[in-house]
Amino acid sequence: KVLSLTPxxxxxxxxxxxxxxxxxxxxxxxxxxETRCDRAAEVFDDPRVLDPLRAHRDCLNGQHANxxxxxxxxxxxxxxxxxxxxxxxxxEFFWQTVMEHYLYAPGCVSxxxxxxGPDRQGANLTGVTGETCCTYNLLKLSRQLFEIEPRAAIAxxxxxxxxxxxxxxxxxxxxxxTYFLPMMTGAYKLQNRRNDCFWCCQASAMESHVKVxxxxxxxxxxxxxxxxx
Numbered sequence: 001k002v003l004s005l006t007p008x009x010x011x012x013x014x015x016x017x018x019x020x021x022x023x024x025x026x027x028x029x030x031x032x033x034e035t036r037c038d039r040a041a042e043v044f045d046d047p048r049v050l051d052p053l054r055a056h057r058d059c060l061n062g063q064h065a066n067x068x069x070x071x072x073x074x075x076x077x078x079x080x081x082x083x084x085x086x087x088x089x090x091x092e093f094f095w096q097t098v099m100e101h102y103l104y105a106p107g108c109v110s111x112x113x114x115x116x117g118p119d120r121q122g123a124n125l126t127g128v129t130g131e132t133c134c135t136y137n138l139l140k141l142s143r144q145l146f147e148i149e150p151r152a153a154i155a156x157x158x159x160x161x162x163x164x165x166x167x168x169x170x171x172x173x174x175x176x177x178t179y180f181l182p183m184m185t186g187a188y189k190l191q192n193r194r195n196d197c198f199w200c201c202q203a204s205a206m207e208s209h210v211k212v213x214x215x216x217x218x219x220x221x222x223x224x225x226x227x228x229x
Contacts, residue, residue, distance in 0.1 A: 005043065014046040017067045022074030030081050038081070046071050053090035058097050061117055065110040066200070069137040076144050088148065095145060098138065099157060106168070107161025108135045108181050130181030132201040135165045136208050143215050146227075150220050155227035158215050162228075166208050169201075177205045 005013065022044035029037035049071045052059035060068070072094045079088040101118035102109050108130030109115060116124040139161055146154045168189075169177045176191035179201045192202055218225040 010043055014044065014048070017064065018044065020070045020073065023070060023077050026074060026077035026081055030077075041074065041078075044071070044074065050075060050090060053094050054086055056093050058101070058118060060094075060097065060102060060115040063115050064113055065115050065134045066113060066131060066137065068115070069134060069141065073137065073141050073144065076141065080144070080148070091141065091145065095138075095141060099153070104130060104183055106130065106164035106181060106183075107138075107157060108132075108165045109138065110134050125183040125185070127182040127184050127187035128180045129183040130165060132165065132169050132178060132181065132208075133204045135161050135181075136201075136204040139166070139208075139211075139214075146215060146218060147220055150218065150223075150225050155215070155225070159228050162212065167212070169205060170209065177202055 022041045025037050025041035025044070029035070029041065049059070049063075049068055053072070072091050075087040076091040078084050079091070097118075098109060102115050102121075104121055110129065110131045111124040111126055112128045113131050113134075139158060142154050142158055145151075146158075165181055168181065171177070171191045174194075176194070178189045178191055179199045180190075182189060192199060216226075216228045218227060
């Protein structure tokens with residue numbers, strides 16, 4: 001046994017927002033060579049998310065976006081570790097579906113943390129569009145896909161989301177950050193208070209704003225790519 005959970009308990013656990021634990025366990029498996037880390041990661045693989053994507057079925061509408069995206073990242077790590085072609089295929093299908101049917105102009109997704117669509121962005125222009133954590137994770141997934149197979153479309157997305165969302169997140173004087181990137185006419189960005197709140201998007205911001213140089217250049221298979229000029 002890796003985790004002492006009944007199937008019912010595992011299903012309940014997978015409904016919650018557990019972030020990148022599956023990915024972290026697969027990273028640990030790569031570093032240590034321990035198969036038990038892979039087995040533990042499999043506990044966090046969510047069939048409700050992964051099975052429709054394997055079948056190339058869009059199951060995104062209404063799903064909590066920042067719970068969803070890390071599960072796809074973890075699946076792609078499985079491809080990187082073991083060459084599981086189905087895991088790469090579902091990640092490719094997910095990325096393309098998001099880009100074509102759920103993306104807002106600045107490169108963000110989600111309305112009040114959930115995917116809304118497909119192709120319904122104009123009906124969902126609110127003050128709580130564009131959760132920053134989702135963009136952080138989409139950029140992470142995009143870098144993974146680019147390092148597997150470099151493509152201009154991925155580099156274009158990276159540039160769009162970095163310049164229009166991530167770099168627009170901080171308040172320039174003292175570095176406080178936003179949770180959402182509002183898309184509604186007349187809405188405005190709200191930054192965190194100094195001492196009495198801590199959002200998930202503040203935590204991802206700690207990483208986002210030291211990663212602005214990621215994928216400006218890339219070395220894939222000995223070829224150097226210049227992705228932003």
